[in-house]
Amino acid sequence: MGRQLKFNIFRYNPLDPESVPHMDTYRLEETDAMTLFIVLNRIREEQDPTLIFDFMCRAGICGSCAIMINGRPDLACHTKTKNLPEEITLLPLPVFKMIGDLSVDTGTWFRHMNERVQSWVHTDKVFDPNATEEPMRNELADEIYELERCIECGCCVAACGKANMLPSFMGAVAFNRVARFIMDPRDERKTNEYYEVVGSEEGIFGCLGLLGCEDVCPKDIPLQDQLGILRRKMGWAAVQHLFTKVFSKKK
Amino acid sequence: MDTFYSDLLCVGAGLAGERVAVAAAAQGFESICLSIVPPRRSHSSAAQGGMQASLANCIMGQGDCPDIHFADTVKGSDWGCDQECARMFAETAPIAVREMAFWGIPWNRVVAGKGIYYKAGKEYEKVELKEKEHLITARDFGGTAKWRTCYTSDGTGHTLMVTMDNEVVRLGVKVHDRVEAIALLHDGATCFGVIARCLKTGKLRAYVAKATLIATGGYGRIYRETTNAVINDGSGAMIALDTGVVPLGNMEAVQFHPTGIVPTNILVTEGCRGDGGTLKDVNGERFMHIYEPGKQELASRDVVSRWMTHHMRIGKGVKSPYGDHLWLDIRHLGEKHIKTKLREVEEICNEFLDVDPITQMIPVRPCQHYSMGGIRTNKDGAAYGLKGLYSAGEAACWDMHGFNRLGGNSLAETIVAGRIVGEKIVEFLQGCDATIKTDIIAETAKKEQDRIDRIVKSKDGKENVYEVRNGIQDALMDGVGIFRNGPDLQKAVDQLSVMYERAQKVGLRSASLGANPELGFALKVKGYARLALCVAYGALMRTESRGAHTREDHPERNDRDWLKRTLAYWKSDADTMPTLEYEANSTVWEMPPGERGYGVSKIIPTEDPAVIGANPKK
DSSP states (O other): OOOEEEEEEEEOOTTOTTOOOEEEEEEEEOOTTOBHHHHHHHIIIIIOTTOOOOOSSSSSSSOTTEEEETTEEEESTTOBGGGSOSEEEEEOOSSSEEEETTEEEHHHHHHHHHHHTTOSOOOSOOOOTTSOOOOOOHHHHHHHHHHHTOOOOSHHHHTOHHHHHOTTOOOHHHHHHHHHHHHOTTOOOOHHHHHHHHOSTTTGGGOOSOOHHHHHOTTOOOHHHHHHHHHHHHHHHHHHHHHHHHHHHHO | OEEEEEEEEEEOOSHHHHHHHHHHHHTTOOEEEEESSOGGGSGGGGOOSOEEOOOOOSGGGTTOOHHHHHHHHHHHTTTOSOHHHHHHHHHHHHHHHHHHHHHTOOOOBOOOEEEEEEETTEEEEEEEOGGGTTSBOOBOOTTOSSOOEEOSTTOHHHHHHHHHHHHHHHHTOEEEESEEEEEEEEOSSBEEEEEEEETTTOOEEEEEEEEEEEOOOOOGGGSSSBSSOTTOSOHHHHHHHHTSSSOEEOTTOEEEEEEEETTTOOBOOTHHHHTTOEEEOTTSOBOHHHHOTTTGGGSOHHHHHHHHHHHIIIIISBOOTTOOBEEEEOGGGOHHHHHHHSHHHHHHIIIIIOOOTTTSOEEEEEEEEEEOOEEEBOTTSBBSSSBTEEEOGGGEEOSSSTTOOOTTHHHHHHHHHHHHHHHHHHHHHHTOOOOOOHHHHHHHHHHHHHHHHHHHTTSSOOBOHHHHHHHHHHHHHHHSSSEEOHHHHHHHHHHHHHHHHHHTTBOOSOOOSSSOHHHHHHHHHHHHHHHHHHHHHHHHHOOSOBTTBEETTBOSEETTTOOEEEEEEOOOTTOSSOEEEEEESOSOOSSOOOOOSSSOOOEEOOOOHHHHSSOTTO
């Protein structure tokens, strides 16, 4: 017989005027290779059909199922119960707008983020269907892919001290995205244009350097390195910015 | 009720849906995408291995061209595809790959000089050309004559999805996420949008559009064991079928992928075998070379899945608490290769199996993976039966895959068909006058609200939605799998008929306000049963074996009688079975039926001059 697991799950339905935030308790016997994907679906199908949560790929690829698991943000689908104690507390991610129970609105947040950092290749060129592709070193393609692996799950945002205090803070996910485009020669933006995007307190200069983001990233993206590089680059851009200002005033 | 107006409405914001929206938005047409999930979470993002296009940059792809890609695709389909679509597809794929590069995909590139590669477990050397250095490279995949599958490590679907959604953001295309279409708005001749349900609030909305595209992916979740994401339940096909006038094509054509992991059925990419990984049995011995001396592990998916199942049936499977399985061995590819080209595979094995693929073999067995069938469209992507309705990607039966899709051709289809259908929709929109039939909007919305109320109040019965779903899945798993036969298929149809009855009597156990997950599922369970009946009944009536449709009682490919596509209709809401009709599966026969070059072929030939005499150059 497996362990008797106790799950304390946050419950709140904002659409129901009588609903108040509270914790509900469910019990399940642990089975072989049990994940929180199995747990939550079993609870919904066998015990409580009202429980709201999100899953999609159930393979750690799509980023839908990030929740707080015993105080730490992670993907529920790849979290095995055997690595957890008998009592497990599940909460929705902070920072994001609540939809219900464990489900939060990451879609709106990330669309806004992508608009804010202008997450696309900026170029004056026009695609020519008859032309051979522009060459790129394979090592560079690998380096871009390393950062492109972000699945926008929201774990880094949930674990960010600054994002929890300042809702408009862009977060590591945005900095990583900017770093990805700075690295890409197809993107013709100049340093000062990136500075316009992230050179502020809501941007890279607001980062407290706590690096919770790096600790919790389920894809192990090297956020610490990218934040460091971006901060230095934008720091220099700020100095240049200042010089240009002073210089133009003198004129 | 909130009503939204646009020129184009894309139901589904995966790769195909967003590519079509981008095509329309780039021409200044107002486009809205509906998506059950935030768009980047669409199942397109889970495609790992790559996208086929005959760029011919890498040395093992030298001499490749659209002609060879076309021929591989037709053979792969077991001559079940529409050859005109396959030709358009093969010609457009290289352009589509380069366009994605232009938009930002970090495709892996050719590295000049000596390198090693593995085939059938043995090491070989290759020398990449200096003049092709830094151009887009490709890897080997099943059923192809050349290395043609372009990739970004094994996260190709992910990078494509991110980059496509970047274009959507750049062009300002609106995406309404967590919204599910539950009925098409139509008058029997023209489609003009959908009634949808907001999955945040549970409220109904009307979306009115001049053109409506269904790009909701496949219907794999009607099977219990599938690699598909939980949202791939064919919801788009359901609402098309419900119209009574739009047919679903070849629903019995269901692909089983050789390498789902055991027990969770998560996919590990065909790229594992493409890069030289091997399949092994209980004795740790390879076996594919016995059955397929030519292509071995890299025969088409239908063929490899059949031989694996056969090998387990003769007692060579590995026993486990989750049933028999076989092994996928990629250890010899080495740590560096696995950590750069097969990263997702490594992660999936570590996290879901506690297996380290660098030092251990991976437990695999064939598992439902892809829906060749879907909403039948013409070559422009226009659905049969309703003007203004389109479909693209896995949701559609455009039909370049016929009875078996090649690995790497699904990602390619989303981008290529999205591009082609997008252009055709732009032409349609340019000449389109909209007439809004407000009475039909009100009528359809009322009908859907009534349906919701009846389920919520359990007016038709108290059947448990999850039990009904389980019954549907069991019937398909037992009777409509890799090997099929008349009696088992008949049994499946009978069981599904019972489940269809029960599906109409579902009632909720919960009454929570808002989206209510149980209600969301209950609204679809009747559609589940209808799709499953289309699959099972289509398979029962098709008395031949072609591609992934394997009849033990009809082992021959019957070109004389079955060079045709099944069209399944649900003509009246009162019907209890689909109505099947048939059409020629191709009007153009550039490549007459022949041997595939892999798989056992017993062929009953056709003597139709329209088929065999059409192509003098062969």
